[in-house]
Amino acid sequence: MIMAKNNAGEEVQNKQVILRDYVNGYPRESDLYTRTNSIKLQVPQGSNGVLVKNLYLSCDPVMHFLMRKTEFRMSGYNYYVPGSPINGYGVAKVVDSGHPNFSAGNLVWGATGWEEYSHIQNPEKLFKIHHTDVPLSYYTGILGMPGITAYAGIFEVGSVKKGECVFISAASGAVGQLAGQFAKLLGCYVVGSAGSQEKVDLLKNKLGFDNAFNYKEEPDLDAALKRYFPEGIDFYLEQVGGKMFDAVLLNMKVHGRVAICGMISQYNIPEPEALKNLMHIAFKRLNIKGFTHRDHHHLYPKILETVVPLIREKKVVYVEDIVERLENGPAALVGLFTGRNFGKQVVAVAHN
Numbered sequence: 128m129i130m131a132k133n134n135a136g137e138e139v140q141n142k143q144v145i146l147r148d149y150v151n152g153y154p155r156e157s158d159l160y161t162r163t164n165s166i167k168l169q170v171p172q173g174s175n176g177v178l179v180k181n182l183y184l185s186c187d188p189v190m191h192f193l194m195r196k197t198e199f200r201m202s203g204y205n206y207y208v209p210g211s212p213i214n215g216y217g218v219a220k221v222v223d224s225g226h227p228n229f230s231a232g233n234l235v236w237g238a239t240g241w242e243e244y245s246h247i248q249n250p251e252k253l254f255k256i257h258h259t260d261v262p263l264s265y266y267t268g269i270l271g272m273p274g275i276t277a278y279a280g281i282f283e284v285g286s287v288k289k290g291e292c293v294f295i296s297a298a299s300g301a302v303g304q305l306a307g308q309f310a311k312l313l314g315c316y317v318v319g320s321a322g323s324q325e326k327v328d329l330l331k332n333k334l335g336f337d338n339a340f341n342y343k344e345e346p347d348l349d350a351a352l353k354r355y356f357p358e359g360i361d362f363y364l365e366q367v368g369g370k371m372f373d374a375v376l377l378n379m380k381v382h383g384r385v386a387i388c389g390m391i392s393q394y395n396i397p398e399p400e401a402l403k404n405l406m407h408i409a410f411k412r413l414n415i416k417g418f419t420h421r422d423h424h425h426l427y428p429k430i431l432e433t434v435v436p437l438i439r440e441k442k443v444v445y446v447e448d449i450v451e452r453l454e455n456g457p458a459a460l461v462g463l464f465t466g467r468n469f470g471k472q473v474v475a476v477a478h479n
Contacts, residue, residue, distance in 0.1 A: 141166040142453050143212040143242035149196035153395040153464055158194065159213070159457035166244050170225040176248040177229050179219035181239055182479075184453075185267035186460045186472035187301070188391050190215055203421055205238070213241045217476075218256070218266045226250050234259065236266035241456060243476060254427065261438050262447075268471040269434060269445040272420050273301035276388055278430045279423035280364050281309040284386040284416055289314035291361035292380075294352070295336075296371055297391060299326040299446070301471040304334055306364050308443045311335050318355045320371065322466040329469075334444055348374035359383070368393045369400040376404040376413075385415040395464055446470030 142163045150158050170178050193207045193214075200206060207213050221233040222244070229235070229250055237253035239245045247253065256266055268274060280302070281287050293310040297303045298319025307330070310317045319330045319339045330339035338355055345351040352360070352374055359380035365372055368390025379385070393399045408415060437443040448468040450459045456474040463472055 136167065136169045138165050138167050139244070140164070141242055141244045143240070144453060144456050145211065146194060146207045146209050146213055148209045150191070150194040152397070154191055154194055154461050156457045156461050159460070161454050161457075166246075168244065169223050170246065174225040174246075174248070175250075176224075176246055177221050177226055177235075177250045177253070178223040178244065178246050179235065179239060180222050180244055181217050181219045181242065181476045183218040183264045183267050183449075184239075184241055184456060184474040184476060185216040185271065185273075185301075186456075186463055186468070186474065187215060187272070188389060188394065188463055190460060191394050191464065214238060215241060216267060216272050218263050218271075219245070220479075224250075229253070229255075234263065236271055241453070241474075243453065258431065258435050261435065264447055264449060264473050264475070265438070265445060267473050268301050268447065269305055269438070269443070270431065273471065274305060274434060275420040275423055275427060275430060277302045277305035277309060278434070279418060279420065279426065280386045280388055281306050281313070283423060283426070284418045285362045285364065285384055287313055287315060287362050291315050292356055292359065293317045294356065294360045294363045294375065295319045295366075296342075296364065296375075297321070297366040297389070298330055298336065298339060299334075299470065300366070300468075302388065303364065303366060304330075304446060304470065305443065307336050308334055310362075311337075312437075312442070320367075326469065329446065333446070342371065349377050352378040362386070364388070365390065367391055373400075373402050373404050376402070376407040379407065379411050379413055381411045383411060383413050385413060387415065387417045388419065391464070447473050449473045449475050451475050 140163050170176050205214050217239040218236045221229050234256035235253040293315045295303045295307045299321040307317045307319050317336050319336050320342045327339040327341050330336040360378050363375050363385045365387040366389040369392040448470045453476050
């Protein structure tokens, strides 16, 4: 067993974010609470796991599904249990290890608990962090799950090409801001939608989108899309659903492509909104494909090889909304569903 040199075996307090009860509708701060217990900074005898100190935690829309009591469960996710800590993606430092591939002091990102320290029993899916000349928090976003999603959506699923007209919904969020920049680097015309004028300004002035609009101020989304895409949309990265998707179907080009990685407008309503324009899928011979980052983890070395130099050369920009301290995590997570965050929402648990 590989032991930490300094703190292994020490017992410390461990603050945790706990699910109070299963959630129906919009999650509220009161659905989560913090408690403190103690933890020994040592993996159990014979364990193949690792004990980590969590540094940054990622707030992601999918976490709302994990709060629900439902018969349909997505494979590969650890659903939350009332009275227990929630989990998600995060950046952490290994304190103690029983796994031959990890040593005390290693920096990693992957699935972890929403707590100060976590015992990860199956660390095989953790990614070691080797590039530390970029902010560690980036491994919750541009170099983490959202980065894989954006890369796969543009380069693999979407097969986006130079000169195409690209529309990104939820464009200022963790995935959208990066997907739009990837499309611009390919030489595309890129428009994004967001929920405030401040976010629209971010897309146009800082992230390099050709144009952007505030969907909340558009009484007719079909008319808005025709204004920005008079000749139609070649590729749409779908993250919103509902009325936005319905309007997009009216504005796709023949043989256009849609990659669906989320539909956040539909997550908290009792019944999904009905789509009226589905026949346009047939009329325009559209290629529509759902995808998840989980299908594309094999691309991660290639993504690092592509994206890290872009960060260093300041050819891509990544906007984060970082809140300090674990006890502020519930408010940050719930804020995702009202658009309160400005950029990728991150919770800083500790900075070292």
